Amino acid sequence: MKLPKVAACLAAVLLTPTLHADNARxxxxxxxxxxxxxxxxxxxxxxxxPNLQPxxxxxxxxxxxxxxSNHLLLIVAFLRGTTNExxxxxxxxxxxxxxxxTEGTTVTVPQEAExxxxxxxxxxxxxxxxxxxxxxxxxxxxxxxxxxxxxxSFEQQRIERYLAAMKTVPQNDPKAIQDxxxxxxxxxxxxxxxxxxxxxxxxxxNCLTQSSTPVLLEDGHGQSIAEAVSTGASSDFINAxxxxxxGGAGLYSAYVGAIVDLVHLVSLMRTAQYQYIPGxxxxxxxxxxxxxxxxxxxxxxQSVIVVGLPAIQKAQQPPLHPHDLNQVSCxxxxxxxxxxxxxxxxxxxxxxxxxVLHLNRTGAPADIPLTPEAFEGGLIVAKEKQRERLRxxxxxxxxxxxxxxxxxxxxxxxxxxTSSDLTITGTxxxxxxxxxxxxxxxxxxQVPGTGWKIVSETQLFAGQDxxxxxxxxxxxxxxxxxxxxxxxxxxxxxFKPTSSDAGKEGKDTLDLDVSLKKVQPGGYxxxxxxxxxxxxxxxxxxAYTGDIHLDGIKIHAGDNxxxxxxxxxxxxxxxxxxxxxxxxxxxxxxxxxxxxxxxAGVSPSDGSDATVKxxxxxxxxxxxxxxxxxxxxxxLSFSNTPAQQNGALPITLGTRDEIVLDGKLTFVVQTKExxxxxxxxxxxTNDSSVHTSLSLTTNTLVLQDGHTAIATLDPxxxxxxxxxxxxxxxxxxxxxxxxxxxxxxxxxxxPQITAIHCTTADxxxxxxxxxxxxxxxxxxxxxxxxxxxxVPTGFAESTFSVPTPADGTTLxxxxxxxPDAVATMTLPTPIQxxxxxxxxxxxxxxxxxxxxxAPQDAAPPPNLPAPAPAPQx
Numbered sequence: 001m002k003l004p005k006v007a008a009c010l011a012a013v014l015l016t017p018t019l020h021a022d023n024a025r026x027x028x029x030x031x032x033x034x035x036x037x038x039x040x041x042x043x044x045x046x047x048x049x050p051n052l053q054p055x056x057x058x059x060x061x062x063x064x065x066x067x068x069s070n071h072l073l074l075i076v077a078f079l080r081g082t083t084n085e086x087x088x089x090x091x092x093x094x095x096x097x098x099x100x101x102t103e104g105t106t107v108t109v110p111q112e113a114e115x116x117x118x119x120x121x122x123x124x125x126x127x128x129x130x131x132x133x134x135x136x137x138x139x140x141x142x143x144x145x146x147x148x149x150x151x152x153s154f155e156q157q158r159i160e161r162y163l164a165a166m167k168t169v170p171q172n173d174p175k176a177i178q179d180x181x182x183x184x185x186x187x188x189x190x191x192x193x194x195x196x197x198x199x200x201x202x203x204x205x206n207c208l209t210q211s212s213t214p215v216l217l218e219d220g221h222g223q224s225i226a227e228a229v230s231t232g233a234s235s236d237f238i239n240a241x242x243x244x245x246x247g248g249a250g251l252y253s254a255y256v257g258a259i260v261d262l263v264h265l266v267s268l269m270r271t272a273q274y275q276y277i278p279g280x281x282x283x284x285x286x287x288x289x290x291x292x293x294x295x296x297x298x299x300x301x302q303s304v305i306v307v308g309l310p311a312i313q314k315a316q317q318p319p320l321h322p323h324d325l326n327q328v329s330c331x332x333x334x335x336x337x338x339x340x341x342x343x344x345x346x347x348x349x350x351x352x353x354x355x356v357l358h359l360n361r362t363g364a365p366a367d368i369p370l371t372p373e374a375f376e377g378g379l380i381v382a383k384e385k386q387r388e389r390l391r392x393x394x395x396x397x398x399x400x401x402x403x404x405x406x407x408x409x410x411x412x413x414x415x416x417x418t419s420s421d422l423t424i425t426g427t428x429x430x431x432x433x434x435x436x437x438x439x440x441x442x443x444x445x446q447v448p449g450t451g452w453k454i455v456s457e458t459q460l461f462a463g464q465d466x467x468x469x470x471x472x473x474x475x476x477x478x479x480x481x482x483x484x485x486x487x488x489x490x491x492x493x494x495f496k497p498t499s500s501d502a503g504k505e506g507k508d509t510l511d512l513d514v515s516l517k518k519v520q521p522g523g524y525x526x527x528x529x530x531x532x533x534x535x536x537x538x539x540x541x542x543a544y545t546g547d548i549h550l551d552g553i554k555i556h557a558g559d560n561x562x563x564x565x566x567x568x569x570x571x572x573x574x575x576x577x578x579x580x581x582x583x584x585x586x587x588x589x590x591x592x593x594x595x596x597x598x599x600a601g602v603s604p605s606d607g608s609d610a611t612v613k614x615x616x617x618x619x620x621x622x623x624x625x626x627x628x629x630x631x632x633x634x635x636l637s638f639s640n641t642p643a644q645q646n647g648a649l650p651i652t653l654g655t656r657d658e659i660v661l662d663g664k665l666t667f668v669v670q671t672k673e674x675x676x677x678x679x680x681x682x683x684x685t686n687d688s689s690v691h692t693s694l695s696l697t698t699n700t701l702v703l704q705d706g707h708t709a710i711a712t713l714d715p716x717x718x719x720x721x722x723x724x725x726x727x728x729x730x731x732x733x734x735x736x737x738x739x740x741x742x743x744x745x746x747x748x749x750x751p752q753i754t755a756i757h758c759t760t761a762d763x764x765x766x767x768x769x770x771x772x773x774x775x776x777x778x779x780x781x782x783x784x785x786x787x788x789x790x791v792p793t794g795f796a797e798s799t800f801s802v803p804t805p806a807d808g809t810t811l812x813x814x815x816x817x818x819p820d821a822v823a824t825m826t827l828p829t830p831i832q833x834x835x836x837x838x839x840x841x842x843x844x845x846x847x848x849x850x851x852x853x854a855p856q857d858a859a860p861p862p863n864l865p866a867p868a869p870a871p872q873x
Contacts, residue, residue: 117146318351659744774816
């Protein structure tokens with residue numbers, strides 16, 4: 001950056017007290033100056049003039065409002081080196097309010113002049129002489145200011161161009177934001193703040209354009225145009241002084257990357273009459289728009305605005321070069337863009353003008369007008385001469401094409417005729433200021449490409465993002481690519497030319513990003529649409545089951561079950577092992593393993609292959625890990641003895657396979673081979689919520705002989721008070737290999753009922769006393785459970801009202817642990833049924849006086865049934 005050096009130089013030379021100035025932003029609008037430059041017979045506006053030459057005629061006119069009340073003086077000064085004082089005749093005073101100057105003043109660049117500078121000063125007595133004396137006294141100071149002001153102008157025009165373009169990008173499109181930012185940064189030689197792309201999409205543009213602005217990268221071209229003093233002892237002194245406290249030590253402008261210490265010109269370059277204000281110019285056509293960092297003052301010390309004019313030197317032509325060495329542009333594209341970089345001033349200024357792409361064709365040359373567009377990353381067809389739809393030109397196609405509209409570009413393409421050449425070359429030509437220049441020669445594709453094929457070995461997987469490489473005989477004219485099928489909607493495919501880093505292999509190839517997250521496996525095609533072509537080219541593709549990987553199959557000899565391990569196993573249809581077809585019997589566990597089952601067992605060799613069939617039609621092979629046969633057991637018998645509960649009434653369970661938790665379980669098992677002493681038996685519920693292990697070492701297994709073992713188990717001690725449900729057992733080999741499960745029964749918990757209180761058979765309810773009554777689901781008077789009495793959830797009392805048994809002796813109930821079975825309990829004392837009263841005899845008529853009453857025998861008492869004996873516990 002050159003601006004810090006100016007302020008530091010002035011600080012070191014003038015050594016005047018520094019005023020505190022916090023506002024270093026060049027955001028104040030200054031006066032406008034109209035300038036045109038004539039060289040020979042050509043006149044250009046100042047915006048198109050990168051350099052001056054001796055003999056150039058500079059037309060200057062202040063563009064001031066009609067209401068301008070303060071008289072301003074323009075002074076055009078020419079310099080000729082830091083140690084060579086310029087003559088008085090090199091200073092031209094222009095009184096902006098004078099009648100002679102209202103039409104402008106023409107100043108000729110002297111023959112030995114090396115720099116040009118413009119001052120804008122208020123009219124005061126002796127103002128011109130005072131300024132001329134200051135400049136002649138220290139010409140090196142103003143030479144440095146002139147060069148740095150020019151370079152500052154170039155830099156800020158680059159940044160302003162970036163900011164203006166980024167504000168037009170849709171703020172809700174992160175891809176467009178990043179793509180445009182990259183193109184602008186490439187053409188303008190900037191480095192945007194990468195942290196902005198990490199923010200929410202609706203904040204990215206604001207971050208790039210307001211919260212932070214791009215860092216300027218070194219631009220040798222702009223420096224060479226602006227430089228007038230380059231190296232030497234004085235330059236070293238200036239560099240050192242710019243980092244001193246007096247020199248500013250890092251005051252930042254409104255633009256990140258441009259350390260602007262020109263603010264010190266306000267204070268360090270002041271005298272009793274004048275203080276100097278730097279003016280950064282933003283040329284637009286013939287108008288020099290000025291930006292200031294401090295408001296001008298018309299009171300002493302009055303302000304003098306210092307403006308740099310183009311350097312007086314030979315033209316430094318722009319070093320444009322392609323963004324990519326493999327770059328090919330499409331002549332058939334209506335909005336053809338030539339991606340170029342290396343000369344930011346081409347895109348941020350108007351120095352390059354009247355640009356064309358000269359097509360190098362034998363017998364049919366043509367020029368296509370171009371204009372710089374940083375937003376597109378290079379040169380595009382000039383907007384004022386928009387290209388019409390180019391006529392279709394097919395390779396080896398003799399059919400006449402429709403006549404294109406008669407425009408300069410269409411006429412240029414018309415001259416292509418029926419050429420079968422895939423590519424030609426085109427050279428960028430134009431003017432850099434007054435001087436003609438010739439830019440890079442580029443490869444141009446003029447007919448659609450053919451011979452499309454996928455060259456990468458990567459397969460296409462459904463359910464994920466994919467990357468492919470597409471190669472063809474000419475890829476520059478590809479307009480769009482889509483993944484198509486006759487059933488589903490087309491899937492857009494993003495693509496870009498392969499980077500030149502890939503070397504020769506990257507020529508005529510495209511990098512494709514294919515998103516198949518919502519696509520099913522199956523057959524597809526890449527549909528390639530090209531500019532200038534009426535038909536789509538297709539490349540067949542298959543989208544396979546995404547991200548599947550097979551690790552192996554584990555199976556034991558003789559098993560009809562196996563375990564397949566890997567990833568993406570949900571897409572497995574079947575597995576062929578030996579002569580049996582195994583199919584998945586459930587969902588994959590964590591997506592990494594799936595159980596397989598078949599109709600019969602197999603005994604494959606260890607290390608042999610199994611064939612896996614996938615949903616997308618593919619087959620894959622996987623290695624088999626075959627183990628020894630699983631341990632086997634045959635259940636011969638089992639019995640369950642409930643524990644005797646003091647004071648509790650006995651309960652009769654509903655089925656034989658119910659196992660009381662409070663009791664002793666005994667079962668007998670047998671093996672075909674000799675029972676291994678290291679083998680254990682695992683007993684668990686079906687859901688494996690509780691389990692225990694029986695073994696010879698713990699004496700829970702006792703061998704009857706070499707093949708038969710008796711197992712004993714106290715379920716309550718082994719499982720705890722909350723265990724219930726289906727119970728099963730299986731053998732476990734010494735290496736942990738399990739055998740098949742064998743069901744034992746249903747583990748149930750029972751209440752302890754100590755008494756049943758019933759009054760008479762006519763009473764509707766009885767009362768039961770005891771504990772754990774909540775283990776009963778419902779009671780009823782009969783086994784049909786026509787009118788059950790439910791035990792409510794959460795019940796925890798020791799008494800409960802139950803229906804009076806219908807037969808007077810049996811109470812029916814269902815346990816919560818096995819509600820399908822009906823348990824019973826016999827009442828200790830049957831309920832007494834009421835005895836019916838005897839029928840009364842007919843009344844005997846009273847005796848008459850004539851008869852005596854007959855003698856009556858005493859009737860015997862009725863026979864009452866003897867009470868039933870009390871049941872014995």
